[in-house]
Structure formats: C-alpha cells, structure tokens
Amino acid sequence: MSSLTVADPPTPVEGPGQGQAQAQYLSLMLGREMFAMGILAVREILEYAGVTVVPQMPAAISGVINLRGAAVPVLDLARRLDRQPSPITKRTCIIVVEVAGEDGPLVIGVLVDAVNAVLDIPGADIEPAPRFGAVKADLLKGIGKVGGRFVLLLDVQHLVSTLHLQEFVAHIP
Secondary structure (H helix, E strand, O other): OOEEEOOOOOOOOOOOOOOOOEEEEEEEEEOOEEEEEEHHHEEEEEEOOOOEOOOOOOOOEEEEEEEOOEEEEEEEHHHHOOOOOOOOOOOOEEEEEEEEEOOEEEEEEEEEOEEEEEEEEEHHHEEOOOOOOOOOHHHEEEEEEEOOEEEEEEOHHHHHHOOOHHHHHOOOO
C-alpha cells in the first residue's frame, strides 16, 4: 500500500467568506462531482488496497484497514452522502483524516473515487453552504469558487461525528 503524507499547510481562514486569507483544501472526486476538504484534517492519502468488512457497522462504513498495526475504519463518502458508490478503479484512494472525537482524536479513512490536487481558495471566494440540494447543508462548510467552477467544501468533522463512530471503533480488535 503506497501512501502520500501531506505537509503542514498555512493557517486557514476562520469561516466561509471571512477575510482575504487563503485556506488550502484537498480536492477529490465522487463520480463526476468535485468536493474538497480542509487539508488540516488530512494525515495521508493511501492507494486503495481493499478493506476488511466488520459486521454490524453503520452502512456508510466499508470496513477497516491496517494502518501501521492499527485498525482504522473506512467511511465510504459516496454512501455517507446518500449516493451510489462508484466501482473501484486504479484512482480510488483512501484519505486518512484525524478529527476530534469524544474520547480524543479519531483517525478514519475516507474512501473516494480520486484525489485531484491541493487548492488555495481565498476566503472571499467561499460562500456559505446552501440550504437546498443533494448534499445536506450541515455536511458542508461552504461552496468554493475555483476557476469558474463550484467546489463543495465538506465539513469532515461533522461527516464523521454524526455517525457516532467511537463506540464502534472501541469494539474493533
């Protein structure tokens, strides 16, 4: 399993549309749609090499991977966003993120169709999340404008915390 470790980025803007500072986001694909997540949460990017299915996990959890001896749950982002998962391809990867959990930091993999690039998005080019559409607004931090396109900025903390994963992770051997 090959991986890419992400370097320390500059300090991001505080919220959608605030200030002129730039924040860095890792852009990713689900089908033909582009999403992005704040790079501060990203620990590394792994080539997809399969997952081990664990019974009685939430439907959005594909299974677990062995990350340097630790069992790390893998969230299928397409399922989490109520979309049809794409077939696994050579571009499919797992983005390993760290979020705050009830009992301390929680490391989780996020299964995506492809990773594109790190985007620098000025705070002025980020609009608040809409209250309509195919993705629940509470799962988004906002919408970024990049090169004449809209990029949906995911709230990774909320994507993970609303699944109450720590109680499941505690039971993984």
